[in-house]
Amino acid sequence: MKLARDTWLVFQRQALLMWRTPIWIVIGITQPVFYLLLFAPLLKKVLAPMGATSYAEAYQIYVPGLLAVLCIFGGLYTGFSLLGELKAGIIERSRVTPVSRLALLLGRALREMVGLLVQAVIITVAALPFGLRVDLPSLLLAYVLLGLLALMTSALSYGIALALPNDAAMAPVVNTIAQPIGLLSGVLLPLALAPMWLQRVAEWNPFYWAVEGMRALFSGHPGDSVVWQGLLIVTALTAVAVFCSARLFSARIR
Amino acid sequence: MIETKGLRKSYPSGKHGRTVVDAVRGIDLDVRAGEIFGFLGPNGAGKTTTLRMLATLIRPDGGEALIAGADLLADPAEVRRRIGYVAQGGGTADAVTGREELVMQARMYGIRKADALRQAADALKAFDLTEFADRHCSTYSGGQRRRVDIALGVIHSPKVLFLDEPTVGLDPASRGQVWAEIERLRTEGMTVVVTTHYLDEADALCDRVAIVDHGQVVVEGTPEALKREISGDVVLLGLAAGEAGPAADALRGQPYLHRLEPGEDGLRLYLDDGAAAIPQLLSVLNGAGIVPGTVQLQRPSLDDVFLARTGRSIEQS
Numbered sequence: 001m002k003l004a005r006d007t008w009l010v011f012q013r014q015a016l017l018m019w020r021t022p023i024w025i026v027i028g029i030t031q032p033v034f035y036l037l038l039f040a041p042l043l044k045k046v047l048a049p050m051g052a053t054s055y056a057e058a059y060q061i062y063v064p065g066l067l068a069v070l071c072i073f074g075g076l077y078t079g080f081s082l083l084g085e086l087k088a089g090i091i092e093r094s095r096v097t098p099v100s101r102l103a104l105l106l107g108r109a110l111r112e113m114v115g116l117l118v119q120a121v122i123i124t125v126a127a128l129p130f131g132l133r134v135d136l137p138s139l140l141l142a143y144v145l146l147g148l149l150a151l152m153t154s155a156l157s158y159g160i161a162l163a164l165p166n167d168a169a170m171a172p173v174v175n176t177i178a179q180p181i182g183l184l185s186g187v188l189l190p191l192a193l194a195p196m197w198l199q200r201v202a203e204w205n206p207f208y209w210a211v212e213g214m215r216a217l218f219s220g221h222p223g224d225s226v227v228w229q230g231l232l233i234v235t236a237l238t239a240v241a242v243f244c245s246a247r248l249f250s251a252r253i254r
Numbered sequence: 255m256i257e258t259k260g261l262r263k264s265y266p267s268g269k270h271g272r273t274v275v276d277a278v279r280g281i282d283l284d285v286r287a288g289e290i291f292g293f294l295g296p297n298g299a300g301k302t303t304t305l306r307m308l309a310t311l312i313r314p315d316g317g318e319a320l321i322a323g324a325d326l327l328a329d330p331a332e333v334r335r336r337i338g339y340v341a342q343g344g345g346t347a348d349a350v351t352g353r354e355e356l357v358m359q360a361r362m363y364g365i366r367k368a369d370a371l372r373q374a375a376d377a378l379k380a381f382d383l384t385e386f387a388d389r390h391c392s393t394y395s396g397g398q399r400r401r402v403d404i405a406l407g408v409i410h411s412p413k414v415l416f417l418d419e420p421t422v423g424l425d426p427a428s429r430g431q432v433w434a435e436i437e438r439l440r441t442e443g444m445t446v447v448v449t450t451h452y453l454d455e456a457d458a459l460c461d462r463v464a465i466v467d468h469g470q471v472v473v474e475g476t477p478e479a480l481k482r483e484i485s486g487d488v489v490l491l492g493l494a495a496g497e498a499g500p501a502a503d504a505l506r507g508q509p510y511l512h513r514l515e516p517g518e519d520g521l522r523l524y525l526d527d528g529a530a531a532i533p534q535l536l537s538v539l540n541g542a543g544i545v546p547g548t549v550q551l552q553r554p555s556l557d558d559v560f561l562a563r564t565g566r567s568i569e570q571s
Contacts, residue, residue: 002364009361013350020349085347093345093406096309097362098334 006100010107018115029119032070036063036126043189050192056131063127064142064214065187067120071146072185072207074116075153076178079161082108083170086161101250105242109154116150117143134218142217145231149210152238159245185211206233255414255445256285256308260317263303277303279469280317285414285447285462290440292460292477293449294556296568300469301449302342305416308447309339322413322445335363338407342418344399345406348392352383352402355391356409363410373409381405381435397428404435408444415439417448421455433459451568453556457481465560472563480559486512487528488558489535492548493520504542505535515561520546524558 018024043058052058085091094104120143124132134142157174164170185207186192191199202208213230216222261281264274278300285291293301306312308321310330319326322336346355356374357367365373378387381401391399400420407415417436421429433455436446450456456463457477464474473480493501498521502514505523510531513524525531528551539546560568 006362009358013358016354017347017349088347089341089343089345090347092311092341093359094362095311096334096337096339097359098331098364099362 003100003103003106006103007106007110009099010094010103011111012107014108014111015114018111025115025119028070028074028115029122032066032119032123033126035066036123036130039188040066040130046189046193050190054131056133059127059130059132060134060218061190061215063124063132064218065185065190065211067123067142067146068149068185068207068211068214069182069187070119070123071116071150072153072181072187073178074119075112075150076157076174078108078112078154079157079159079170079174082158082161083167087167095250102242102246105155105158105246105249108158109151109242112154113147113150117147120146132218135220138217138220138222141222141227142214145210145213145217145234148231148234148238149207152234152241155238155241155245159241159248162245162248181205181207184208187211190215206237209233255287256283256291256319256321256447258283258308258317258319261304261307261314261319262316263300263307263312263314276469278307278314281466281469281471283464283471283474285445287413287445288440288443289461290436290446290448290459292456292463293447293466294451294453294456294463294560294568295449295466295472296451296566299466301466302418303469304466305339305418305447305449309337309416310334311339335410336413338410338412338415340403340407340415340417340420342422344403346391346399346402349390351388351390352394352405353378353387355402355406359406360409365410377405377409380438395428396424397431400424400428400432401435404432408439412444414445414447417446419449419451421450421452429455453560453568457556463556465556465563467560467564473559477556480556481554484524484554484558484562486524486526486554488552488554489523489525489528489532490517490548490550490552491520491523491535491539491546492550493544493546497544500542501539501544501546504538504544508534508538510534513562520548522558522561524554524562528552 040059040062043062044052044055047058047061050061052061091104160173161170164173184202184205186202191202191208194202209226209230210233212226216224216226259282261278263278264276267273267275281304293304295301303312307314308319308326310326310333314327321333324332324336326333353374356377357370360370360373361367378384381404383398383401383405386394386398391402394402404417404420421432424432436448437459440446448460460477462474462476463480465472491501498516501521505511505514510525511523515522532549532551557568
C-alpha cells in the first residue's frame with residue numbers, strides 16, 4: 001500500500017517534469033521516425049527472401065523491431081537523467097525521508113515506460129499510411145511486451161548510473177552494452193537472414209526473443225511460441241533488473 | 255537529544271581500494287535539546303561524513319548513536335521520521351516551483367495531500383517565500399533557494415535539523431537571513447546541528463560547538479569557554495617579509511608571552527594582557543632593529559582555539 005502510494009507520488013513528480021520539458025519526447029521520436037521514412041522503404045527488396053512482397057509486409061517485419069529498439073535504447077539511456085538528479089541532490093533529499101526506496105526506482109522507471117509507450121503509439125500510427133495493419137489484441141499484447149522491455153532497461157540503466165564510480169563512464173558503458181544487444185536482436189533486419197552461426201549467438205540474447213515475439217504479434221500470430229517465450233524471458237529479466245537496482249537505490253552512497 | 259559514542263566510518267581508496275581512509279574515527283557527541291550546535295573544522299575533517307551518518311545516509315562502520323530517542327543503527331527508519339537534513343548543495347529541481355517541492359516533500363513523509371498543501375503554505379509564509387512560491391526554482395537567487403532548502407528540511411516539524419554548510423556561497427545579507435531562520439527554529443524548540451567553516455558565524459550564533467580535525471572531536475564547549483581556555487589576548491604584528499624569523503627569535507623567552515605563531519603577514523602572539531604588553535613588545539623589537547608595520551590587539555577567536563589545539567589554522571587548511 002505504502003509502496004503503491006509512494007510509487008504514484010514519485011511517478012507524478014517525474015511525469016510533471018517530463019510534461020514541462022516535452023522536447024525530450026520530440027527528440028526521442030525523431031530518430032525512429034527518420035528510420036521509418038528513410039530506411040524502411042529500402043526493405044521491400046531486402047526482405048523479399050522472407051516473403052515480403054509488398055510495402056505493408058515489409059513494414060510488418062520492420063516496425064516491431066523499430067519499436068523494440070526504441071524501448072531498449074530509450075530505457076538504457078534514461079540513467080543519464082538520474083545522474084542529473086544525483087548531482088542536484090534530489091535523490092539524497094528523498095533518501096532522508098521515509099519514502100520507499102523501491103518507489104524511488106519504480107516511479108521513475110514507470111514514468112520512462114509511459115513516455116516510451118507514448119512514442120511507440122505515435123510511431124505505430126505514423127506507420128499506418130504505409131500499409132501497416134495489426135489486429136488490436138495483438139497490438140495491445142505487443143505494447144505489454146514493449147512496456148516490460150522499457151521497464152527492464154530503465155531499471156538496468158538506473159542501476160548502472162548508481163553503480164558507476166564516476167559520471168563520465170556512463171556513456172561508454174551504456175554504448176558498449178546497447179550496441180551488441182541491438183545488433184544481436186535483429187532489430188534492423190531479421191536474423192533469419194543471418195548466417196547460422198550468427199543466429200546461434202543471437203539465441204543467447206534475451207532481447208532477440210523479445211523482438212521475435214514482437215514480429216510474431218505484428219504479423220498476426222499471437223499463438224506463436226516465441227510470443228510467450230519472449231514475454232516470459234522479459235518478465236523474468238525485468239524482475240531481476242528492478243530487484244538489483246532497488247537494492248542500489250537503498251544502499252548506494254552518492 | 256543526540257548522543258553518539260565512537261561513531262566511525264572509513265572508505266576504501268587508492269587504485270584498487272586496498273588502502274583505507276578513516277574519514278571519521280570515533281566521534282562522541284552530546285547535543286542537548288533546543289540548542290544550536292556547531293560542528294566546526296577544516297574541509298576534509300569529517301564534518302559532512304558525520305552529518306550524513308547521523309542523517310541515515312551512510313551506515314557507520316562502528317559506534318552507536320541515539321537521535322531524538324531513536325537508535326540510529328537499529329531503527330534508521332524511525333530516525334528519519336524525527337530528523338530533517340539539508341545537504342550543502344540543497345536538493346531542489348529546476349523545473350518545479352518552491353510550493354510544489356514543499357508539497358512533494360511533505361507527501362514523502364506520508365502526509366496526506368490536503369494537509370501537505372496547507373503545511374506548504376504555512377512554511378512559505380514562515381520562511382517569507384510566498385512572493386515567489388509559484389515560480390520555478392531555477393529563477394531563485396542563491397539565498398532564496400537556500401531558504402527553500404531549509405523549509406524543505408523542516409516541513410514535517412522534526413525534533414532535530416541537520417544543516418550542512420548552510421551559508422556557504424551566499425552573500426552576507428543572505429547569510430544573515432539564513433541565521434535568522436535558524437534562530438527562529440530554535441525558539442520553536444528545534445535542536446539544530448550545523449556544520450560551518452565560517453568561525454565568526456559559529457562564534458556568534460552557536461550555543462555550543464565541537465571542533466573536529468582528522469575525523470575526531472578536538473574540543474567541545476561553548477564558544478566563550480573555549481576562547482577563555484586560551485588565555486588573554488592576541489596581538490598581531492604586521493611585519494615585512496623576512497622579518498618574522500628574527501622578530502620571533504627576539505621575542506622568545508619574554509615572560510608574559512604564552513605562545514607565538516607565524517601568521518599571514520607577520521606573527522600572532524598569545525598573552526594575558528595585550529594592552530600592557532604592547533609597549534614592552536615594541537621596545538624588545540626596537541632593540542633587535544625591527545619596526546612592525548602594524549600592531550593589532552584582538553580577543554582570541556575560535557580559529558585561535560583550533561590553532562592552539564592543532565597547530566594549524568582552519569581558514570588556512
